Ligand SMILES: *[C@@H]1O[C@H](CO)[C@@H](O)[C@H](O)[C@H]1NC(C)=O
Ligand SMILES: *[C@@H]1O[C@H](CO)[C@@H](O)[C@H](O)[C@H]1NC(C)=O
Ligand SMILES: *[C@@H]1O[C@H](CO)[C@@H](O)[C@H](O)[C@H]1NC(C)=O
């Protein structure tokens with residue numbers, strides 16, 4: 001859970017921006033050289049940014065998340081659908097072996113977030129951006145020992161900090177590292193069909209699991225919850241994301257200044273045919289590839 005959110009989000013943000021550039025690319029301006037400021041700021045010096053512009057940028061991202069860019073293979077992310085199947089099993093108090101299959105994940109709430117300017121930092125070689133999501137809820141079709149139902153996990157007030165490192169080489173920008181952290185304030189879970197023959201037992205257990213979540217949240221926030229399987233998945237996803245972003249930056253000939261310029265254009269986006277109209281429904285299964293890595 002920890003890094004895919006970060007990797008997914010940073011990839012989405014960049015792809016949305018770059019996707020936008022592609023739609024605006026006009027042969028006349030593509031080859032244009034960008035004037036370099038007389039005194040290039042030190043690569044590690046924080047750059048000033050205009051809060052209303054960044055705010056508009058994120059508003060544009062939220063709108064675009066609804067529609068995605070189907071023409072670039074980016075589907076709607078509202079809700080985000082993952083055709084990913086998780087198979088695992090655990091012993092319930094050494095009493096009962098439970099095998100779990102979870103599939104058809106649907107994640108709601110990724111387009112509801114706020115941005116914290118006071119903890120944001122940009123330089124010519126790195127960026128740190130904190131975003132807060134009040135309610136991210138994942139629904140999944142779950143099968144516990146063969147009994148089917150819909151389970152959900154509701155995450156409240158998730159703060160995601162994205163950290164990106166990048167550098168310019170031959171007038172092109174390359175992401176060299178992506179990382180971040182996730183802080184969770186509260187969580188709520190409901191697992192369907194825990195005891196298919198007893199609604200009462202299911203209720204008791206869901207309550208017990210719910211009560212144990214604050215401890216899980218603490219373990220999670222303290223980084224004490226280390227899941228080998230997840231970290232393997234994540235390191236794969238990280239390189240997949242970096243590769244995707246770098247390909248996009250490369251194919252649109254973006255260096256740092258041109259990327260910033262296109263982000264500002266995106267924030268101020270003049271309506272065009274590719275802009276989200278907010279009503280068109282989209283299918284969203286193409287996203288699976290993002291996690292496959
Ligand atoms: C999962 O989703 C696919 C495609 O959206 C659908 O065909 C399938 O029936 C769903 N499976 C379950 C168990 O809900
Ligand atoms: C959180 O979002 C889910 C899915 O959109 C919704 O069902 C739930 O009621 C929301 N919870 C709160 C407390 O707003
Ligand atoms: C439960 O769902 C699985 C697919 O996830 C399906 O193969 C199975 O037949 C379902 N079982 C029941 C009892 O509906």
Ligand SMILES: *[C@@H]1O[C@H](CO)[C@@H](O)[C@H](O)[C@H]1NC(C)=O
Nearest residue numbers: 134155156157158185186187
């Ligand atoms: C989430 O944060 C908001 C504002 O910071 C606060 O009002 C709310 O109580 C918090 N919710 C939870 C579930 O912690």
